[in-house]
Amino acid sequence: MPKVLLIEDDASTAASLQKVLSAEGYEVDIAARGDDGLARAREHNYNVVVTDLRLPGLGGLELVAQLHAAKPKQPIILMTAHGSTETAIEATKLGACDYLVKPFEADELFDLIASAVASSRLMSEPVDMGEARLDCSAIIGNSRAMQAIYKEIGRVAATSATVLIRGPTGTGKELIARAIYQHSDRADKPFIAVNCAAIPDALLESELFGHERGAFTGAQSRRIGRFEQAHGGTLFLDEIGDLNANTQGKLLRVLQERRIQRLGSQADVAVDVRVLAATHRDLEEAIQEKEFRQDLFYRLSVVTIALPPLARRAEDIPQLAKYFIQRYARELGLQAPAVQPEAIAFLQNQPWPGNVRELENVVRQALLLARPFAISLEHAQQVIAKAAQPAADHQAHAAYVAELLARAQKGEVQDAYARMIADLEPELFSQAIRLAHGNQAKAARWLGVTRLKMREKLAQLGLHPAQNEQDE
Ligand SMILES: Nc1ncnc2c1ncn2[C@@H]1O[C@H](COP(=O)(O)OP(=O)(O)OP(=O)(O)O)[C@@H](O)[C@H]1O
Ligand SMILES: [Mg+2]
Numbered sequence: 292m293p294k295v296l297l298i299e300d301d302a303s304t305a306a307s308l309q310k311v312l313s314a315e316g317y318e319v320d321i322a323a324r325g326d327d328g329l330a331r332a333r334e335h336n337y338n339v340v341v342t343d344l345r346l347p348g349l350g351g352l353e354l355v356a357q358l359h360a361a362k363p364k365q366p367i368i369l370m371t372a373h374g375s376t377e378t379a380i381e382a383t384k385l386g387a388c389d390y391l392v393k394p395f396e397a398d399e400l401f402d403l404i405a406s407a408v409a410s411s412r413l414m415s416e417p418v419d420m421g422e423a424r425l426d427c428s429a430i431i432g433n434s435r436a437m438q439a440i441y442k443e444i445g446r447v448a449a450t451s452a453t454v455l456i457r458g459p460t461g462t463g464k465e466l467i468a469r470a471i472y473q474h475s476d477r478a479d480k481p482f483i484a485v486n487c488a489a490i491p492d493a494l495l496e497s498e499l500f501g502h503e504r505g506a507f508t509g510a511q512s513r514r515i516g517r518f519e520q521a522h523g524g525t526l527f528l529d530e531i532g533d534l535n536a537n538t539q540g541k542l543l544r545v546l547q548e549r550r551i552q553r554l555g556s557q558a559d560v561a562v563d564v565r566v567l568a569a570t571h572r573d574l575e576e577a578i579q580e581k582e583f584r585q586d587l588f589y590r591l592s593v594v595t596i597a598l599p600p601l602a603r604r605a606e607d608i609p610q611l612a613k614y615f616i617q618r619y620a621r622e623l624g625l626q627a628p629a630v631q632p633e634a635i636a637f638l639q640n641q642p643w644p645g646n647v648r649e650l651e652n653v654v655r656q657a658l659l660l661a662r663p664f665a666i667s668l669e670h671a672q673q674v675i676a677k678a679a680q681p682a683a684d685h686q687a688h689a690a691y692v693a694e695l696l697a698r699a700q701k702g703e704v705q706d707a708y709a710r711m712i713a714d715l716e717p718e719l720f721s722q723a724i725r726l727a728h729g730n731q732a733k734a735a736r737w738l739g740v741t742r743l744k745m746r747e748k749l750a751q752l753g754l755h756p757a758q759n760e761q762d763e
Pocket of ligand 2: 464465529
């Protein structure tokens with residue numbers, strides 16, 4: 292259960308926030324004074340500290356500064372009253388990871404806390420190499436390819452070199468990024484991850500570089516970008532192949548000059564940030580297609596770590612499968628079941644287009660299917676056969692699209708794209724909410740939408756999560 296420290300002097304606000312956060316599955320401690328909150332945050336490990344600005348004993352801003360100095364990796368969210376946004380910005384500079392302007396919706400707080408908890412996990416959950424430890428993440432595999440990668444990590448970790456991590460989907464790029472960070476001399480400084488593909492183009496630049504008040508419509512106050520926030524630490528730019536041309540140009544400049552300009556400002560701000568980047572895209576091809584700048588590619592790929600597809604390191608599959616079995620058994624509170632050698636051999640011979648992530652899913656499903664008994668060849672075959680089904684669904688999709696386009700050609704449909712989304716969306720949301728047992732925060736996280744959006748959609752589609760909960 293993630294732990295939250297709430298520093299708030301208003302007893303009724305504190306109590307109501309504690310109530311909603313507990314309902315969301317957080318363990319919440321409350322401190323009513325700034326100095327008291329600071330002492331607790333120093334002493335205990337919280338996933339996130341949420342603090343008010345005005346506090347007896349020690350003000351929120353001073354608290355942010357002191358706590359950040361003591362524990363640079365501790366995510367802090369500042370709550371401030373309307374009208375003091377400048378102070379909030381000051382706080383991000385001092386080390387707060389984000390801020391909320393009162394009055395705010397509970398959903399806004401949930402979103403910020405969820406992302407802070409995720410980043411605290413990235414920073415604090417150690418990654419072990421080659422060793423199957425269950426109490427932390429581990430990079431498994433003793434194949435020659437993986438051994439070369441461990442060496443590479445060791446070689447680059449201690450430097451401040453930019454590293455480009457390449458490899459098809461599900462090969463472990465994020466895991467490698469975390470390992471590099473944890474073995475670097477910046478391991479005690481923040482690690483900030485930005486998924487470039489998940490942020491709309493229009494917002495990405497401001498997310499990375501920040502903006503001044505009035506830089507564009509809707510920029511009501513200044514915002515500190517991730518580069519500035521990561522000062523002294525490490526910035527992980529995931530899905531870098533998806534950057535648009537404009538942002539590519541700006542990123543190149545930052546990498547060359549180590550200075551950023553907030554949108555709408557001429558002033559340069561020096562940033563000391565180690566950049567790690569990852570992509571599953573074939574960047575050489577993207578360069579050919581004029582979708583990716585060659586000069587940026589050269590800058591990024593000073594050091595490249597390329598993860599091979601799982602099928603090319605099939606000798607790692609037995610060890611990976613056993614590792615995932617132990618992990619999931621432990622998660623489910625079961626004894627780790629045995630696996631038939633035939634089942635392992637079968638897994639070793641699959642093509643694994645989804646790589647390690649796919650293997651992980653297959654193993655989990657096989658374990659659920661087999662429990663409490665050993666995982667047999669039949670179990671493995673059954674799960675793989677089920678996973679092959681999307682191929683059949685794919686045909687159904689193709690037929691659906693063909694029909695939609697035919698109607699569009701005849702002029703019967705004028706908005707084929709919107710129509711398709713509208714046709715498929717209900718299924719996506721209803722399956723997600725059912726799978727999450729009605730837990731909206733969880734379902735929203737899976738779909739990569741905010742809780743607010745989730746709630747809107749559920750209402751709009753007439754899906755009532757409470758009923759779904761009872762269905763289960
Ligand atoms: N060598 C490995 N040992 C143990 N677990 C691994 C290994 N490689 C990948 N995983 C696990 O597989 C899953 C996918 O890994 P990760 O998210 O790092 O992939 P990725 O390359 O970033 O994929 P994508 O391109 O889709 O973002 C994660 O759960 C990760 O922990
Ligand atoms: Mg990834």
